Amino acid sequence: MVTDRTNPRSSVRTAVVWDVVRSALETIKREAADTRSGPSVAGTVPLDIVDVGGGTGGFAVALARLGHRVTVIDPSPDALAALERRAAEAGVSDAVRAAQGDLATVFDVLEPECADAVLCHGVLEFVDDPAEGCRTARGLLRPGGIASVLAANRTAVVLARALGGHVAEALAALHDPSGRFGVHDPVPRRFGEQALRDLVTQAGLSVRAVHGVRIFADLVPAAAADAPAGSGPAANVTDLLALEAAASALPEFRAMATQLHVLAGLDEA
Structure with a gap:
């Protein structure tokens, strides 16, 4: 490719x-x-x-x-x-x-x-x-x-902080009207x-x-997400592109994008 x-x-x-x-x-x-x-x-x-x-x-x-x-x-x-x-x-x-x-x-x-x-x-x-x-x-x-x-997406940051072990920040983001996880959050607001x-x-x-x-791109190892299609483990990147495309319009997946x-x-x- x-x-x-x-x-x-x-x-x-x-x-x-x-x-x-x-x-x-x-x-x-x-x-x-x-x-x-x-x-x-x-x-x-x-x-x-x-x-x-x-x-x-x-x-x-x-x-x-x-x-x-x-x-x-x-x-x-x-x-x-x-x-x-x-x-x-x-x-x-x-x-x-x-x-x-x-x-x-x-x-x-x-x-x-x-x-x-x-x-x-x-x-x-x-x-x-x-x-x-x-x-x-x-x-x-x-x-x-x-x-x-x-x-x-405001719901995604809750998942991301929890997966990173920052459970208190995940809880804060869940309840904050702007979807912020704390005063050090660099993003002023997120949207549902x-x-x-x-x-x-x-x-x-x-x-x-x-x-x-970015439903899966931020969950897989960074090397796979950052590599353009056709470089590195090409099949993995190509499959990731296809997975993102297939899931992007499905409500159950875009909720965590x-x-x-x-x-x-x-x-x-």
């Missing part, structure tokens, strides 16, 4: 989200090809994508390589510099724009309804107001667009599935799918 380290599909930690997002973008692209005129890239209709908190471009560069235009909004100048280097190495600098900011300042950089898709991965845990963050993501979307929301669904729907988006992410992924859409008027 040939491994592409720049493709999120090659990592068990990102493969499920990548597959869901790419499939949704293909659907939008087919619909856009029927209705939109203008230049195309590699025979496809380029979509406009905003990746809020996209950091060094793990998703953005891969999406640009598919022919899309991606704007990455991130507060870290170091991360954005790394993004620009990664985009240059991949030959997609013209399709990737880096802008310093966050959900609270995104409209200082972008116009409303500028995007066919918004990625909001690992952001809602840290913003001051997650509900306002979801409304901002909705405001970036054109009708018919999609939002990909990835956030920490229903809470995350509610945030998305109350922002005016329609939930299309929910998946568990480290992260929850919601794919939502802004319905046409």
Whole structure:
């Protein structure tokens, strides 16, 4: 198996989200090809994508390589510099724009309804107001667009702390409204599935799918989870990718996933 380290599909930690997002973008692209005129890239209709908190471009560069235009909004100048280097190495600098900011300042950089898709991965845990963050993501979307929301799962941290022998912290996380295990917890808040669904729907988006992410990847030995498909014990990594994909949509398994992924859409008027 040939491994592409720049493709999120090659990592068990990102493969499920990548597959869901790419499939949704293909659907939008087919619909856009029927209705939109203008230049195309590699025979496809380029979509406009905003990746809020996209950091060094793990998703953005891969999406640009598919022919899309991606704007990455991130507060870290170091991360954005790394993004620009990664985009240059991949030959997609013209399709990737880096802008310093966050959900609270995104409209200082972008116009409303500028995007066919918004990625909001690992952001809602840290913003001051997650509900306002979801409304901002909705405001970036054109009708018919999609939002990909990835956030920490509050029930998973209870299991993780207990398995690590930190039973008191597991109990604290179980009872804490924000799913925090203590004052030294680096994550300000985590979400249950229903809470995350509610945030998305109350922002005016329609939930299309929910998946568990990193169900098993954080339970197996680190070497197996971190190795890309096709390297190291290839069969083990390949099987782990398949296991994550197969279990991701099953409620009984996604309840213990480290992260929850919601794919939502802004319905046409």
